Amino acid sequence: MRFEFSEDQQELRQTVRGFLERHATPDVVRAAAEQGSGFAGSLWKRLVTEMELTSLAIDPALGGAGASFVEVGIALEELGRTLLPVPFLPTVVAAAALSEAADHHGAVPLLERIVAGAAATIALDAAHASATSRGGAITVSGTVPFVADGAHAEFALLATTLDNQPALLAVELAGPGAQLDAQPTLDQTRSLATLTLSSAPAACLTAPAAGAQAIARARDVLAVASAMESIGAAARCLELTLAYLHDRHQFGRPIGSFQALKHRCADLHVALEPARSTAYYATWTVTGAPDELAVVGPLAQLVAGDALLAISRESIQLHGGIGFTWEHDAHLFFKRAKSSELLCGGRRALRTLIGQRAGIV
Amino acid sequence: MDLRYGVEDDDFRAEVREWLEQNLRGEFARLRGTGGSGREHEEIELRMAWERALGAAGWIGLGLPREWGGRSATLLQQVIFAEEYAKADAPGRVNHMGEHLLAPTLVTFGAITLQRRFLPGILRGEELWCQGYSEPGAGSDLAAVRTRALLEDGSWRIDGQKVWTSNAAFADWCFVLVRTEPGSERHRGLSYLLVPMRQPGIEVRPIVQITGTSEFSEVFFDGARTDASCIVGEAGDGWRVAMGTLGFERGVATLAQQIGFERELAHVLELARANGTIADPDISARIIDAWIELRVMRYHALRTLGSIEPGAASVSKLLWANWHRRLGELAIDVRGPGATTLTGTPYELDREQALFLFSRADTIYAGSNEIQRNIIADRVLGLPRR
Known part of the structure; x- marks a missing residue:
């Protein structure tokens, strides 16, 4: 048993993070979100053609890299940190569903189009x-x-x-x-x-x-993908908040030295890290333990979504007035958090689903 | 990333399971489910005999090097043993302090003579230990320790008071943090002594808790003695040794503890089904949340198993303590009005009542929630101290 990422997986993370830090800067994200109708088009092209990120888990025989969903998860997490508006998540979830249907009908040509750069x-x-x-x-x-x-x-x-x-x-x-x-x-x-x-x-x-089984499984993979994206966003949002607590001085000292704020940040860390463990575990189950996915997928989505919502709402509060401005990025994380939760049908529905699948209710 | 157990792990698991199956029999059969937090007073003599049986079979100190009588077992094997032990509902261990805290401390910091003297007694389950850290004036602020010890005629003379000592009533020995340099302050001038419990200079007074039971005691030292050689590390280096002791927990116990938590949660669910409270949307939501959080704790414990990063133990402590305290509240709510009366006098608690009350201690002992948050904020998040 080994929970750590392999060297290759760590290298993938560094490569993707380095690329995104250079190119998916907050200005680029802002411009795409506000003027580009939610689409960073030129950067998307580079992510799929240069970085070949959407074909990570596609069969090498079709031109993909033949990696597992763990690698896809790493890319989702890194993109989640940036909030870059690109159609990565739906494309890789579609690719996963197509790969499972690959011996069937028209899946192969569609996978080849994704390899060629289609969203x-x-x-x-x-x-x-x-x-x-x-x-x-x-x-x-x-x-x-x-x-x-x-x-x-x-x-x-x-x-x-x-x-x-x-x-x-x-x-x-x-x-x-x-x-x-x-x-x-x-x-x-x-x-x-x-x-x-x-x-x-x-x-x-x-x-x-x-059909029903394939749809259910695609939903569970979507849940895992959403969890990984949320973990990335949550981690970045907490980092930005901690940096602000160092920089911002009031009463002659950094506000991060006040215990009232320290303990809240500690609680956010305690929300994030176990959610991260759960999301990582879930990415492994997609291919490593498919029987567990029906429970672990929604479970990861729920706790990662909770962590992002908790961190992003505290981020606005801990930034004070500046956190309420359009100019500051805090609201982008907060809006991402809530819309992710609402689009998955809401927290209550997700919890009930887990309860049913766990045999509790 | 590969989260499957290897073949050798499965073999080891089978060996442990088989041994427990074969040995939790005869008079030991009635030990299943006894002991553990909140119930340390149960079947104490028989649990001490069971500890010796474990020692004779080589199940104590699994992770210690072979030259010290251990098995040099991997962390995962230690987890497997502890999980199987918990699954068998085998009794709460009477020498957790000796096996998991003192033994690795001796191996890391102790003189070879101390290792030879004390490790065999722990590994055979024959000498039981308790921990003397907290004092009335030194709780969260452990460096405020005032119990003092001075060398007189070739032995240490100890005077002072410790508190919240588990298992003090039956322990043979105590590892004690004391001030050996008169006038020293805070972390300096402390030493880590090993003191025999059965002597005229020591008095143990049980503390009656909100549960009506006594797991913890006050220990009074009034001219208590221990040999000059019974010091771990140098005189004045006790703080470093004591912090080392606290750092040996690397997640094994956390994973095993979750097996017991699963059993407790399953019992609450069973009760909710039996009395119909499962139909209450609030109750069912809390049960599902508890189930979800327990899974999350497991994945997190697997990811951080063996971690020596600062703060990993604090995250784990906050998670389980808060979870268990909420489970206590859930359990008593599931019981409903029936939980307001007792099954017997003077103050006999049933399972849910005991869980509800005892779990209030979880977020206080072994580093309160507030201290854990301080550790995370300062050492993990790097927030400024002032």
Whole structure:
């Protein structure tokens, strides 16, 4: 048993962090969030073509690096630190779902497109659309809200029903019958769109009996991805807050020397580190212990989300007045925290799901 | 990152399980579930016999080097032993202080003569130890220790008072932090002495706690004696030795403790199902939260196992102490109004009542929550001292 990251994994982290520290500066993030409709386009191109980050866990036979989800998690965590608005999370979760369907139908060409630099998105609430097949041709209709980075993705994976059976479909977003409307977002570092489908052609990625399971598993992988992103954001937010407590002087001393603030920061550290352990453990289960993922995925998402929310809300308070300004970055973390929680269906629903899967309720 | 156990770990686990299965029998069978925090008074004589049985079979001091009678076991093997021990519901250990605190301290700081004299008694389960650190005026501020010792006619003469000493009533020996340089202050001038408990100069007075039971005692030293050689490290170097003792906990006990926590939580869940309180959304939410947090503690303990980073032990202590205190509150809420009356006189507590009350100590002893937060803020987060 070995919990530490391997040397290669540590090197990956250093490479990604170094690149992002040079290029994904707070100014770049700000500009993309406020003017670029939530998309740092040129930096995204470099992340996928130069750094090849979206193909980390894709089969080498298809041009990927053949790594595990642990490596993907490391990249998610590092990107999470920056809040850079790029469609990395939905693309790698889509890649994971496609990789598991790779012996099936049209998954391989879609994976090859991701390797070539395409962004993808994934919408896993099956209630919003339904599909039918006629003479081997599948079409899908419905209105799917809150599609992450939909406006920047080439195709979407959709959880839906196909002839009343749960199924995972792929839809071309620039194709006929698909219309995307980007929405202004509370968290400007995350772009969301409404996808309207009117008899849009689609490909089915799952066998009839395996749809529900594939959707559930994709949701759990999405939960792990979200946990890793939140851990990165939470760690960065706490670092910025601690630095401010050193710099800011009142009453003739750094405010970080006051025990009333020290103890609150200690509690934030105690929220973050165990959540980090849980998220790391969860990334390992994706391939290392798939049976545990159904519990550990949502569990990691819940505690990482809690840590980010606790740290980002305290960050505003501990910064005082400056933390309430638009100019300061504290609010970006806070908005990311709340929107992540709301988009996963809320904390209560997540807790109930864990309780059910653990056999408690 | 690979979180699977190796084949050799599985073999070791099977060996431990088999031994416990074979030996928690006969008169020892009734020890299952006895002892442990809040119940140290239970079956004390038989638990001492059990400790000797463990020692005879080589299960004490697993992590110590072979030349000292240990097994040179890896941290993971120590975890496996402690987990299997907890899963078997084997009794609370009577010599935790000797095995986990003093033995590694002797190996690290002790003279070879002291190692030869004291390690075998610990490893055979024959000599039991208690810890003399806290005093009425030195709780969180341990460096304020005032108990003094002076060399007189080839032995140390000790005068003063220790408090919150676990197992003082039956321990054979005590490791004591004392001031050996008159007029010295704070961390200087302290020494780490080994003192026999059964002598006229020592009086043990049990402290009656909010539970009505007495796990802790006051220990009065009035001209107590120990041989001049019974000092670990140099005279005046006691602070460093005592801090070393506190630093030997590297996460093994934390993982084993969680097995007991799982059992307690399972019991609360069972009770909530039996009396229908599980249908109360507040109760079920708290049970799920407790379950989630216990899993989180496990993943965190696995990641930090063996860590000697400053603050790792403080994070772990804050996590489990707060968790266990909340479990006590949950347990009594699940019991409902029935928990307001006792099962017997003078003050006989059932399981939930004992958990509810005893867990108030968890966030105070072994470094209060507030001290743990100080340690994290100063040593991990590097926040300025002034």
